[in-house]
Amino acid sequence: MARTQGSHSGITGPRVRDAALKLFAQHGYAAVSMRQIAREVGVQAGALYNYTPDKQSLLFDLMQTHMTELLAAREELPDEATPTEALENFTRLHLRFHSERPDEVFIAYMELRNLTPENFAQIEELRRSYEDGLEAILRAGIDSGDFEVSDPKIATMAVIAMLTGVNTWFREGGRLSLAEVEQIYWDMVRKAVGV
């Protein structure tokens, strides 16, 4: 056998990507073999190399796409908002975006150390850019007198850690809806920065 019936790069390509995403999130990059990914796609291991130069690129592409989409989503937030509005928008966007992509988030946070140094630097740059966005909001709120925050750098890390933590327990269809979770977290964030 060789080329199989109905085979198309437009179909197999995304399937490779999806399989890698699912398996990396489930078992971790290092614990997943190319043969496992191939089996999930329904193909032999060698065929994967039509869609990725190597395993590392598979991981990097997943993380880069995720971070780029996250930054793009943030760009779309209105920028004429007050500091408090901006913080609420950020909070709700973060919760919504992350809860919709549990696998991507898991990988983005867990597999950093499995990136090559060059790839790591690129992803880290994207992450820093995202964090800087929140820090800018906090500083604006401090300057305007809206927020009461002693250290904006730490507050940035604390808020992001708190928000990203939802992914450890939140599941669609659970006890609480996303809207309820958003409201509860926004209340906590709001209070934490003194609003």
Added chain:
Amino acid sequence: MARTQGSHSGITGPRVRDAALKLFAQHGYAAVSMRQIAREVGVQAGALYNYTPDKQSLLFDLMQTHMTELLAAREELPDEATPTEALENFTRLHLRFHSERPDEVFIAYMELRNLTPENFAQIEELRRSYEDGLEAILRAGIDSGDFEVSDPKIATMAVIAMLTGVNTWFREGGRLSLAEVEQIYWDMVRKAVGV
């Protein structure tokens, strides 16, 4: 060559443990080989099996020890405190304990999926017990009217996620001392629960 000069189980044993801790934290359980651990200890791979039945037990022991010590530390907190005092004690203990053990914390959060189902269940039980402790404090504060928290379960997860987040950036000897970090986080936690 065979048994080497100065070899002692009382020396090599802890060194195996330390090497595994360091390497698992650095590269991840699945990415670290028994030969790497052996090299770090200064021994051949076969010698490791004088100290662990297998690689999985090495991971499990590290996590179990960590969680047990965490629970033991919490037991030593005074239990006649007010809800606010109890929450402050918990917050400071968590920050101190975790900042002193970055490698153990990293492993405890990242390598859960590399535990066998039986081992996972045990570690998860310990973690649940720790979280229940915080939830009890929050409920007590709600009942007494000290705290203003709409959902104690979520608040528990949010606070723990926020606090554990320090380990992603805090380093002894950095811009802020542990005491300063403790104060800043306690301020945020305090405000977040409405105190």
Added chain:
DNA sequence: TAATTATCTGAACATACGTTCGTTTAAAAG
């Protein structure tokens, strides 16, 4: 229909893995 291109197979490569074990040497016990 014929020629070309895209896609996948299946075998192979060198290397690495966790683990076992017979043997050897050092330390401890008698």
Added chain:
DNA sequence: CTTTTAAACGAACGTATGTTCAGATAATTA
């Protein structure tokens, strides 16, 4: 000093790894 035990070596086991590639077949183009 002799015997016993503890600790480590070093080779070997079978299996798995990421990756390459010639060959085969399907889809597409001419």
